[in-house]
Amino acid sequence: xxxxxxxxxxxxxxxxxxxxxxxxxxxxxxxxxxxxxxxxxxxxxxxxxxxxxxxxxxxxxxxxxxxxxxxxxxxxxxxxxxxxxxxxxxxxxxxxxxxxxxxxxxxxxxxxxxxxxxxxxxxxxxxxxxxxxxxxxxxxxxxxxxxxxxxxxxxxxx
Numbered sequence: 001x002x003x004x005x006x007x008x009x010x011x012x013x014x015x016x017x018x019x020x021x022x023x024x025x026x027x028x029x030x031x032x033x034x035x036x037x038x039x040x041x042x043x044x045x046x047x048x049x050x051x052x053x054x055x056x057x058x059x060x061x062x063x064x065x066x067x068x069x070x071x072x073x074x075x076x077x078x079x080x081x082x083x084x085x086x087x088x089x090x091x092x093x094x095x096x097x098x099x100x101x102x103x104x105x106x107x108x109x110x111x112x113x114x115x116x117x118x119x120x121x122x123x124x125x126x127x128x129x130x131x132x133x134x135x136x137x138x139x140x141x142x143x144x145x146x147x148x149x150x151x152x153x154x155x156x157x158x
Contacts, residue, residue, distance in 0.1 A: 002059040002133055009125050010063050012118070016103045023106055034098045038064045041092035043071035047078070048085045052138040059137055061129055061145060064096065131156075 013035075020028040046054055046068055053059070054076065058069035100122060107115040130145065135153040140146030 005125060005128055005133065006063045009121070012121055013099070016107070016118075019110065020103065020106055023109075027102075027106060031099070031102055034095045034102065035064070038092050038095035038099065039067040039071060041088040041095060042068040044075050044078075044088045045085065045092055046072040046139075047075040048080055048088075049139050049142045059133055061126075061133075062096065062099070 017028060017031060020031050042060070042064060046058070051058065051069070051072065053069045054072040056069060058066060060066075060068070104115060104118070107118050130149045130152060134140060134143070134146045134149030137143065137146050140150055
């Protein structure tokens with residue numbers, strides 16, 4: 001189910017990256033750097049959360065944990081710090097939302113329809129992910145998205 005939901009989103013990332021590369025190399029570079037940032041910062045968060053997926057396939061939103069779970073092996077023996085955790089979590093979320101929000105202007109410039117389709121894909125993906133993946137994830141007890149998804153699922157089931 002995770003791959004069925006996430007592979008199309010990864011294809012959307014690639015299409016957007018190609019579009020940005022054709023429009024503006026700086027925008028493309030910023031977009032790509034957001035992926036690197038989210039992967040790096042989430043890798044420390046994974047270790048801090050004691051994620052059971054470190055070094056394995058990780059079912060996290062948007063496919064970002066696929067590289068993060070591998071990078072997290074570098075942080076296994078690093079002393080955990082609450083301050084570093086909060087900073088890295090914030091930077092990971094900023095990067096994550098940057099990946100979603102950054103291309104919106106460029107899509108709008110290309111075509112308002114492209115923007116609407118993109119927003120539709122993001123919303124549908126988020127809803128399906130929250131309903132079907134987050135409630136069964138191994139870090140749902142510490143991840144803000146997982147905690148929210150579990151509460152939503154409980155309300156829907158009752």
